[in-house]
Amino acid sequence: MSKNDGQSPKRITRRQAMQRALGAVTAGAVGQQTPTPPADDAISAADIAISDKVAGRSYSEPERSLMARRLGATRGQLKALRAVELDNRVEPAALFHPLLPGAALPKGKSQFRLSSAPALRYCGAPESLAFASAVELSRLIKARKVTSTALTLMYLERLRTFGPRLNCVVTLTAELALEQAARADKEIAAGNYRGPLHGIPCGIKDLFATKGIRTTYGAKPYENQVFDYDATVVRRLQEAGAVLVAKLSMGELAMGDRWYGGLTRNPWKPSTGSSGSSAGPGSATAAGLVGFSIGTETLGSIVSPSVVNGVTGLRPTFGRVSRYGAMALVWTMDKIGPMCRRVEDCAMVFNAIYGPDGLDRTVVDAPFSWNPTKPLTDLRVGIDAAAFEATEKSEPRKGIYGEVRATLERQGVKFIPVKLPPTDPGYGALAMIIDVESSASFQKLTSSGKLDQLAQQGQGNWPNTFRVGSTIPASDYLQAMRVRMKLQQEMAEAMKEVDLYVTVPFSGPSLRYTNFTGHPTVVTRCGMVDGLPQMVEFIGQLYRDDAILRVAHAFERATAHHKIWPDTETLPPLGASATS
Numbered sequence: 001m002s003k004n005d006g007q008s009p010k011r012i013t014r015r016q017a018m019q020r021a022l023g024a025v026t027a028g029a030v031g032q033q034t035p036t037p038p039a040d041d042a043i044s045a046a047d048i049a050i051s052d053k054v055a056g057r058s059y060s061e062p063e064r065s066l067m068a069r070r071l072g073a074t075r076g077q078l079k080a081l082r083a084v085e086l087d088n089r090v091e092p093a094a095l096f097h098p099l100l101p102g103a104a105l106p107k108g109k110s111q112f113r114l115s116s117a118p119a120l121r122y123c124g125a126p127e128s129l130a131f132a133s134a135v136e137l138s139r140l141i142k143a144r145k146v147t148s149t150a151l152t153l154m155y156l157e158r159l160r161t162f163g164p165r166l167n168c169v170v171t172l173t174a175e176l177a178l179e180q181a182a183r184a185d186k187e188i189a190a191g192n193y194r195g196p197l198h199g200i201p202c203g204i205k206d207l208f209a210t211k212g213i214r215t216t217y218g219a220k221p222y223e224n225q226v227f228d229y230d231a232t233v234v235r236r237l238q239e240a241g242a243v244l245v246a247k248l249s250m251g252e253l254a255m256g257d258r259w260y261g262g263l264t265r266n267p268w269k270p271s272t273g274s275s276g277s278s279a280g281p282g283s284a285t286a287a288g289l290v291g292f293s294i295g296t297e298t299l300g301s302i303v304s305p306s307v308v309n310g311v312t313g314l315r316p317t318f319g320r321v322s323r324y325g326a327m328a329l330v331w332t333m334d335k336i337g338p339m340c341r342r343v344e345d346c347a348m349v350f351n352a353i354y355g356p357d358g359l360d361r362t363v364v365d366a367p368f369s370w371n372p373t374k375p376l377t378d379l380r381v382g383i384d385a386a387a388f389e390a391t392e393k394s395e396p397r398k399g400i401y402g403e404v405r406a407t408l409e410r411q412g413v414k415f416i417p418v419k420l421p422p423t424d425p426g427y428g429a430l431a432m433i434i435d436v437e438s439s440a441s442f443q444k445l446t447s448s449g450k451l452d453q454l455a456q457q458g459q460g461n462w463p464n465t466f467r468v469g470s471t472i473p474a475s476d477y478l479q480a481m482r483v484r485m486k487l488q489q490e491m492a493e494a495m496k497e498v499d500l501y502v503t504v505p506f507s508g509p510s511l512r513y514t515n516f517t518g519h520p521t522v523v524t525r526c527g528m529v530d531g532l533p534q535m536v537e538f539i540g541q542l543y544r545d546d547a548i549l550r551v552a553h554a555f556e557r558a559t560a561h562h563k564i565w566p567d568t569e570t571l572p573p574l575g576a577s578a579t580s
Helices: 016-029 047-057 063-080 134-142 150-167 174-189 234-240 279-286 303-309 341-352 385-393 395-410 433-441 443-448 462-469 474-493 510-517 545-557
Strands: 169-172 199-205 243-248 269-274 294-298 312-315 337-338 381-383 501-503 523-527 530-542
Touching: 047 063, 047 341, 047 395, 047 501, 047 530, 134 174, 134 341, 150 169, 150 174, 150 199, 150 234, 150 279, 169 279, 174 243, 199 234, 199 337, 234 243, 234 341, 243 279, 243 443, 279 294, 279 303, 279 337, 294 303, 294 341, 303 312, 303 523, 303 530, 303 545, 312 341, 312 462, 312 530, 312 545, 385 395, 395 501, 395 530, 433 462, 433 474, 501 523, 501 545, 510 530, 523 545, 530 545
Parallel strands: 199 243, 199 294, 381 501
Antiparallel strands: 169 243, 294 337, 312 337, 312 523, 501 530, 523 530
């Protein structure tokens, strides 16, 4: 019997139920009762008025007084949440998915088939292969014309010689690399060929966990951080037989090209930085210090250093590559992809690292098919006409991008004009998503008092961003996510007639929009101006990473831009030394 003496239980309103639930949380859902703050620490209506001014609200005095009575308990809840120890691998319960309701994942079987070509003519000197593509190295290794050990020794020597000049190496993994190379040679000699990455030396951005080897995030507070596990990408590269020769520099906590060791240099113009935050992968790949590298992007961190360093960079569709074991910055935006010297290199590396691992819940099981001999006639290719028109203001660039269009048309492309959603202050405000999520990712660092150890302390740098991000109300963050959905819908409408579109990097809103919507992109070389690389960009429908790579590959095969690389012998002695 209830206390109502046999009568029907008293019904409670939804508001009363929520209040009771909130009371339960306050009273002990986190393990113990939240202490009542002392009277001299009480929150007043005047305190809320200050908060209202920051947030642009206009509550009345009675409303603020009512809020003040509740906010003491809320503050206790916040303190309790912040006290919970969370591993970097723990994601929020809410996930971002780029595919709109009603849209379907691509169907079909995954398949991978490298282009056919004879092995590169090899003179017997490993240093002659420093700038060879990963595919060319793969053919030589498979044909047993060069050993993985010979290539590994060559790249390790180049990393020791030129890495300090470019300041692009955090940790040489020489002992591990030579062990992996010897194993690869032994397996290949015995006929146990794992696939096209077997025996190829590579470098990774220093935010991936590597068991027993430090992972510094490019930031002084993490200089001696060592994990006891490997990131999924590291593990998959190992399973494919790749050889890890170095952990490469990154802008601290994935911002820019400056890390605790200084500025990472651009091998084309070493007086300048290599852009970021995948600064080391861009610099090392362009300088022929690795066979290929792995970078990450939240808002330009693969595209930008690829453009500056003239390497081919693939930023896959959001949710294609597991981020398990990678530094979490912005859970709903972080992406992992290859940075290489050729387009097919990117396809080859992507084929080894994509797909679900059961550890990153954002990763979907979508097929990837690579057949470089397939004609482009089955693809609908759009063009961002506004971006190409903007290049006409510069005579050299006008000629370069005019030739881009002509080259693709000779490959059978018939362009369809694409008009992107107009710029909107609301879309510009989506940057607060980065502020909020990054603030949460590094809340422990912020509360530790070690933000002052970061090299960059300006208004737009992480210390200030983390502090500002922590003030943004959750309701406004969710509103930003709703605006993000509106952008997803408008991008879907803009791209409904095409499989991909061609644009000019950094021209118009493509970079910002597609990082928020999750669309894939690849950038590759299309010319030179004043001794610096010029790039073209291919942006695809969601999960059509294959389409952008096919068109970029066809463009590359019709040109010779990828054959020009910086002269590393002229690099001045700049930057910090690599450690072994």
